[in-house]
Amino acid sequence: MSREILFTALFIGLLFLTLVYALVKKQLPTALLGLTALVGVADIFVMSAIYDHSRFILWQGWGTYAGFYGSAFMMGSLLYALCLWPQLHQLAEDESARAMTPLLRFYLLGFVLATVAVIVMFSAVAPNLAQGISIKTAAVNVGTLTLWRYLLLGIALVLLVTYVTRLPRKSLPALLSLALMITITGEFLGRYAFFSVGG
Incomplete structure (x- = not known):
C-alpha cells in the first residue's frame, strides 16, 4: 500500500506539473510528459501487485x-x-x-x-x-x-x-x-x- 501511495502521489504531481507547463507555455513538454507516462505505467504495476500478492x-x-x-x-x-x-x-x-x-x-x-x-x-x-x-x-x-x-x-x-x-x-x-x-x-x-x- 505504501508503494501505491508513493507512486500515485508522484504520478499526480508530475501530471499536475505537465498540465501547468502546457497551459502556461502553450506546448507539451515532451520529456516531462514521457516521465509522467513512465511513472503512470509503474503505478499501475504497483496497484496490480497488491492484488496479485493477496490471499x-x-x-x-x-x-x-x-x-x-x-x-x-x-x-x-x-x-x-x-x-x-x-x-x-x-x-x-x-x-x-x-x-x-x-x-x-x-x-x-x-x-x-x-x-x-x-x-x-x-x-x-x-x-x-x-x-x-x-x-x-x-x-x-x-x-x-x-x-x-x-x-x-x-x-x-x-x-x-x-x-x-x-x-x-x-x-x-x-x-x-x-x-x-x-x-x-x-x-x-x-x-x-x-x-x-x-x-
Missing part, C-alpha cells in the same frame, strides 16, 4: 496485470484523444483520422489485454466451481457482468472505428465522449466482476 487465489497471476493495463489503455486513449481535440480540430479530415489511428491501436491493445485477463480469470474459476454455493453464485454473476461489459466495449470500439473510417471530424468530441462513457461503464462492470470473484 485470494483467483487474483493471483499475470491476468490481474493484464486487466489493469487493459483498462488503463482503453480509458486513457479516449481521454487523451479528447484532450487533443483542439489540435485535431485544426487538421484536415484525413489527417485527423490518421492522428486518431495510434489512439485506436492503444484502445485495441487494451481490449486484447482485458480479454486475456478475463480468459485467465475464468480458467481459474472453472476448477473451483464445485467447492461451494458462493463460488457458483459468483461465477454466474461474473459471467453475466462480463457479457454486458464486452457488449459495451464492443459498442465503443465500433464508434471509434466508424469515426476513423467514415465520420467527419466535427463529430469527434461527441463521439469520443460517448465512447469514453460507454467504456467507463463497461470497465466498472469489469471491476465489479473482478472484486466479486476475489471476495
Whole structure:
C-alpha cells in the first residue's frame, strides 16, 4: 500500500506539473510528459501487485496485470484523444483520422489485454466451481457482468472505428465522449466482476 501511495502521489504531481507547463507555455513538454507516462505505467504495476500478492487465489497471476493495463489503455486513449481535440480540430479530415489511428491501436491493445485477463480469470474459476454455493453464485454473476461489459466495449470500439473510417471530424468530441462513457461503464462492470470473484 505504501508503494501505491508513493507512486500515485508522484504520478499526480508530475501530471499536475505537465498540465501547468502546457497551459502556461502553450506546448507539451515532451520529456516531462514521457516521465509522467513512465511513472503512470509503474503505478499501475504497483496497484496490480497488491492484488496479485493477496490471499485470494483467483487474483493471483499475470491476468490481474493484464486487466489493469487493459483498462488503463482503453480509458486513457479516449481521454487523451479528447484532450487533443483542439489540435485535431485544426487538421484536415484525413489527417485527423490518421492522428486518431495510434489512439485506436492503444484502445485495441487494451481490449486484447482485458480479454486475456478475463480468459485467465475464468480458467481459474472453472476448477473451483464445485467447492461451494458462493463460488457458483459468483461465477454466474461474473459471467453475466462480463457479457454486458464486452457488449459495451464492443459498442465503443465500433464508434471509434466508424469515426476513423467514415465520420467527419466535427463529430469527434461527441463521439469520443460517448465512447469514453460507454467504456467507463463497461470497465466498472469489469471491476465489479473482478472484486466479486476475489471476495
